[in-house]
Each structure stands twice: as structure tokens, then as C-alpha cells.
Amino acid sequence: MQESKVKQIVDNLFRHDSGRLVSVLTRIFGPDNLELAEDVVQDSLVEALNQWTYKGIPDNPSGWLFMVAKNKALNIVNREKYKRKYLSDVVHFLDSEWTAEPALNHIFSEQQIIDDQLRMMFTCCHPSISSDSQVALTLKTLCGFSILEIAKAFLTTEENINKRLVRARQKIREDKISFDVPEGNDLEPRLTAVLETIYLLFNEGYSASGGNELIRFELCEEAIRLTEIIASHEAIKNKSNVYAMLALMYLNASRFKSRTSDRGDILTLAEQDRSKWDLSLMQKGFYYLEKSTADKTLSIYHILATISAYHCSARNFETTDWKSILSLYDKLAIIDDSPLVLLNRAIVLSKVNGPLSALKELKKIEENPALESYHLFHSTRGEFYLQLNDLKLASENFEKAIALSPLQAEKDHLKRKLDLCLKK
Amino acid sequence: MKDFLLLIRTEGDVWTSLSPKELQEHIEHGTAYIGKLMKEGKLKSAAPLDKGSRIVSDDGGVMKEGPFNETKEVIAGYFHIVAKDLQEAVDIAKANPIFRDIRTRIEVHMMKRV
Numbered sequence: 001m002q003e004s005k006v007k008q009i010v011d012n013l014f015r016h017d018s019g020r021l022v023s024v025l026t027r028i029f030g031p032d033n034l035e036l037a038e039d040v041v042q043d044s045l046v047e048a049l050n051q052w053t054y055k056g057i058p059d060n061p062s063g064w065l066f067m068v069a070k071n072k073a074l075n076i077v078n079r080e081k082y083k084r085k086y087l088s089d090v091v092h093f094l095d096s097e098w099t100a101e102p103a104l105n106h107i108f109s110e111q112q113i114i115d116d117q118l119r120m121m122f123t124c125c126h127p128s129i130s131s132d133s134q135v136a137l138t139l140k141t142l143c144g145f146s147i148l149e150i151a152k153a154f155l156t157t158e159e160n161i162n163k164r165l166v167r168a169r170q171k172i173r174e175d176k177i178s179f180d181v182p183e184g185n186d187l188e189p190r191l192t193a194v195l196e197t198i199y200l201l202f203n204e205g206y207s208a209s210g211g212n213e214l215i216r217f218e219l220c221e222e223a224i225r226l227t228e229i230i231a232s233h234e235a236i237k238n239k240s241n242v243y244a245m246l247a248l249m250y251l252n253a254s255r256f257k258s259r260t261s262d263r264g265d266i267l268t269l270a271e272q273d274r275s276k277w278d279l280s281l282m283q284k285g286f287y288y289l290e291k292s293t294a295d296k297t298l299s300i301y302h303i304l305a306t307i308s309a310y311h312c313s314a315r316n317f318e319t320t321d322w323k324s325i326l327s328l329y330d331k332l333a334i335i336d337d338s339p340l341v342l343l344n345r346a347i348v349l350s351k352v353n354g355p356l357s358a359l360k361e362l363k364k365i366e367e368n369p370a371l372e373s374y375h376l377f378h379s380t381r382g383e384f385y386l387q388l389n390d391l392k393l394a395s396e397n398f399e400k401a402i403a404l405s406p407l408q409a410e411k412d413h414l415k416r417k418l419d420l421c422l423k424k
Numbered sequence: 425m426k427d428f429l430l431l432i433r434t435e436g437d438v439w440t441s442l443s444p445k446e447l448q449e450h451i452e453h454g455t456a457y458i459g460k461l462m463k464e465g466k467l468k469s470a471a472p473l474d475k476g477s478r479i480v481s482d483d484g485g486v487m488k489e490g491p492f493n494e495t496k497e498v499i500a501g502y503f504h505i506v507a508k509d510l511q512e513a514v515d516i517a518k519a520n521p522i523f524r525d526i527r528t529r530i531e532v533h534m535m536k537r538v
Contacts, residue, residue, distance in 0.1 A: 093469070096470060096472070097471070098458060098470045098471055099458055099462070099467070099470050099471070102458040105459055106459055
């Protein structure tokens with residue numbers, strides 16, 4: 001069969017199955033041998049590529065891959081038993097004739113593999129690993145991203161990503177981080193950490209474009225997929241925040257495709273073509289929002305999800321329920337008074353009470369050093385001045401924003417705003 | 425939960441006493457039995473014993489070492505399991521499918537733990 005066709009199938013398989021495979025192999029080899037697990041998966045895929053090119057694709061490609069990986073694991077464990085340390089609770093089963101086969105069956109069963117992915121999430125997102133490294137490791141091990149793909153997603157070099165991965169694996173070894181789902185009182189805080197990392201992952205994909213849009217949407221999809229695993233797992237008792245975060249991600253993801261024009265320009269919420277919003281994703285979002293309100297918890301995710309829901313339910317920008325959104329931002333600002341939240345609140349305020357009141361709000365917070373260097377602060381102010389027809393102050397602010405903006409697509413967007421001011 | 429050591433003593437060697445088809449089924453039943461124990465979290469380890477056992481003893485101050493051939497009984501292997509009490513461990517032993525294939529005695533010993 002044609003090699004390129006085989007390669008395409010193998011690549012798809014990789015994306016779909018490698019997370020599951022790395023997870024179950026890590027169960028066997030122990031988290032201190034994470035890299036070995038990744039290598040075995042890699043080797044199995046190379047073998048698939050080679051064999052299938054000559055013999056054709058097997059009926060069950062996934063099953064074939066798992067069987068090859070299983071055999072490789074068995075060989076490694078039995079051959080290298082004295083060379084390597086395995087911090088694993090199942091590896092000893094593999095060197096007894098009575099227990100090797102049933103152990104492999106059990107370890108590779110569907111439920112165990114799901115459990116292992118959950119364990120992997122807690123391992124990758126362990127608080128003693130730096131945030132950057134957590135995200136990189138999650139993408140590499142659980143989501144089947146290559147180092148190149150991760151580098152492209154984060155607009156950095158492969159070398160940098162590799163460093164983050166090496167540091168993460170080292171931390172796991174040094175701190176003897178175990179491969180399991182935390183129990184009792186440990187579960188809540190660790191789950192919070194996992195959700196934070198997944199949310200970071202989602203926002204990397206969702207934030208204003210720059211880099212490959214396809215990869216960015218895949219980041220969002222992966223974040224959602226991982227959270228779905230958590231949401232359906234019985235080991236996680238208190239799921240309210242998980243549902244809220246799922247709601248938020250689905251609702252935001254539903255609007256993903258409308259945010260850039262056909263030419264690749266960034267479109268604001270006001271400019272987006274709402275017919276491009278994905279209704280099935282939106283429906284899932286509303287479903288999880290409903291589920292998240294079962295108990296009375298109110299986390300950041302709950303608030304952000306509800307705000308997103310208001311936007312999703314509005315026919316157009318003007319008829320959006322700004323008053324309700326404003327009161328949600330008031331609640332949000334209490335929990336999180338970061339610059340972006342305060343800015344977004346000011347924008348909503350301008351819809352409820354007009355741009356003058358919003359400018360007053362911005363005046364209150366302009367002393368914040370984080371805001372002075374934040375391009376969105378200046379572009380937001382510029383927008384308000386534009387609405388008030390104060391073209392001089394508007395253009396000053398847009399110029400400042402353009403100078404500070406890190407992304408070309410954003411610069412272009414702001415330049416168009418500036419042109420608007422200068423033409424009037 | 426308590427730990428138990430199960431010693432599987434068979435009359436002769438199961439490998440020489442069964443036909444190929446019977447051996448195949450023996451393996452399948454054994455795999456299923458062990459798989460179930462594993463899934464229930466009751467199995468810590470289990471392994472067959474190899475040939476060439478020796479017995480070491482002190483006979484009137486003299487260290488002796490000889491072959492393990494006192495009876496025609498063979499220790500086929502061991503199981504290290506966890507169970508809530510001796511009765512449960514006994515029930516687990518009773519369920520071992522090896523009883524169908526060859527004359528077997530299983531010793532059930534409760535282990536002392538710190």
C-alpha cells in the first residue's frame with residue numbers, strides 16, 4: 001500500500017491511541033520510566049508504519065497496535081528486570097507464568113485504560129511540576145502531540161518544549177511522584193490543579209489567533225476530551241466544577257470558527273457571524289451548565305460559563321443581556337480582579353451605562369502596573385473614546401495598543417481601528 | 425484485610441497427566457480464575473514452582489540436603505492473596521479450577537503481618 005496513505009492512517013491512530021497507550025504502559029513501567037513508555041509507543045508506531053506498508057492495514061489497526069505494544073512491554077520487563085527499577089504495582093505479575101497473561105488482559109482492559117489516563121492526568125499536573133511543563137507533558141503523553149506540534153502551538157522552539165518535558169520527567173523521578181488518583185482529602189486540591197492546567201491548555205487554543213488555527217482548535221478539543229474523562233469517572237465525587245468547566249469550554253468552542261474572517265482577520269464578538277456558531281457544541285455547553293448547578297457551588301468556571309451562555313443565547317451583539325452579564329462580572333471581580341477581568345467588566349459596563357461610565361471605571365484601575373503595559377487596556381480605552389467621537393484620544397490609545405501588541409493579526413486589527421479614527 | 429499463603433499440592437505433575445486439549449482448557453480456566461482475583465484486588469502474587477527442589481535439614485547436628493521426593497505430591501506453586509478472614513481465603517482456594525484437572529490439596533495459611 002502507498003506509504004503516504006499508511007502514514008496518514010498511522011498519524012491519526014497516533015493522535016487517537018497514543019494517550020491511552022502511554023498511560024497504560026506507564027502503569028506497567030511506573031512513572032519513573034515515563035520516557036520508556038513513550039519510546040515503546042513510538043517504536044510500535046514505526047513498526048506499524050513499516051509492516052502495514054508491505055502487508056496492508058490490518059482489520060483492527062488499534063488492536064494490532066496495542067498487541068505490539070503489549071508484547072514489547074512484556075519483553076522489556078522480563079529482559080531488563082535487573083537493569084531497571086519499576087515503581088509499579090503490577091509489573092511483578094509479568095514474570096510469573098501463572099499471572100502474566102491474566103495480568104496483561106486485566107491491565108489492557110478498557111476500564112483500566114480509562115483509569116490510567118486519569119492517573120496520568122494527576123501525575124502530569126502534579127503541583128511540584130512547573131505550569132509550563134505540566135501543559136507540555138500533558139500534550140505529549142495524553143494527547144499524542146509531537147514536540148514540533150507543541151512548539152508550534154506555543155509559538156516557541158522545539159528545544160524549549162523539550163527542556164520542559166525533560167524537567168517534568170525529572171521532577172517525577174526526584175519527587176517520587178506516584179501514578180495514582182489521589183484519595184480522601186488530597187483529591188480536591190489535586191483535582192483543582194488538574195482543572196487549572198487543562199483550562200490553561202484550552203485557553204492556549206482559544207486565545208486570539210497567531211499560529212496554526214487547526215492546531216489551536218485541536219488544543220481546545222483535547223482539553224474537552226480530557227475533562228470528559230474526569231467528568232465520567234466515579235473516582236471523582238464532587239463534579240460541579242468539572243461540569244462548569246466543561247460548559248465553559250463547550251460554549252466558547254462553539255464560537256471558535258466565527259472569530260476569524262475568511263481572510264484570517266480577527267473579528268470581535270460584535271463583528272462575528274453568529275450563523276457560524278456550532279449549535280451541537282453549544283447544546284453540550286448548556287447541558288453541562290445545567291448539570292453544574294445541581295449543588296450551589298459557585299466557582300470562577302460557573303461564572304465564566306454563565307457569561308458565555310448569555311452571549312451564546314443572544315441573537316446579536318446589541319440584544320445581549322448586558323445587565324445580567326454585568327452582575328456576573330461584579331461577582332467575578334470579587335474572586336478574580338485580574339486586569340483582563342476588570343477590562344471585560346468595563347466593556348460590559350459601557351454597554352449598560354455608556355462609554356463615559358466605562359472610562360471612569362478604567363480611570364480607577366489605570367494605576368495598576370500590569371495594565372499600563374497591556375495592549376488590550378489601551379485598545380479598550382481607544383474604543384470608548386471612538387464611541388464618544390473623541391478621535392484624538394482614540395487614536396492615541398490605538399497607537400499605544402499597536403505598539404504593545406505581540407501578535408501581527410492583532411496589530412492589523414488595531415490598525416484598521418486607527419484608520420477609522422483618522423478617516424473621520 | 426489479611427494476607428494468606430496458599431500452597432497448591434498436586435498428585436503428580438499436571439503437565440504430564442493431561443492431554444493437549446485438557447491442558448488448553450486447564451490454562452484457560454486458570455487464567456480466568458486468576459484474572460478474576462486480580463480484578464477483585466485479592467491477588468498479590470502467584471507463581472508455579474520449577475523442578476529440582478531440595479530439602480535442607482539438620483539431623484542430629486549434621487546439615488543434610490536431599491531431593492524433595494518424600495511423597496508423590498508435587499507443590500505446583502503458590503498464591504499470595506488478601507481476604508477478610510480465613511473463611512474467605514478457604515472459599516477462594518476451593519474455587520481454584522485445578523481441582524477439576526488433577527487430585528489436589530491446597531494449604532491455606534494465614535500470614536502474620538506487623
